[in-house]
Amino acid sequence: MKLPRATLANWVIKCSIDYMEPVYEQLHQHLLERDIIHADEIPCQVLKEEGKTAQSKSYI
Structure with a gap:
């Protein structure tokens, strides 16, 4: 099955938002607790x- 490059890119973006954003938020909160x-x-x-x-x- 051929997938357009844009479709695959959109899937990666969607997964990163759905699955990685909560991880980022937890790490961010943990860092903010540090002195x-x-x-x-x-x-x-x-x-x-x-x-x-x-x-x-x-x-960076």
Whole structure:
């Protein structure tokens, strides 16, 4: 059976919202309960970011 690429992409988006968003919300609440949160800021290039050129650094 051939599936259009857009159909598969929509299925992935729907599943991520239905199944991963609740996991994200639980992790988010858990992090907000902490006194200190550590982060690893990784620089990356973003080609289309409002107000910045393609050569500027962005961080994840």
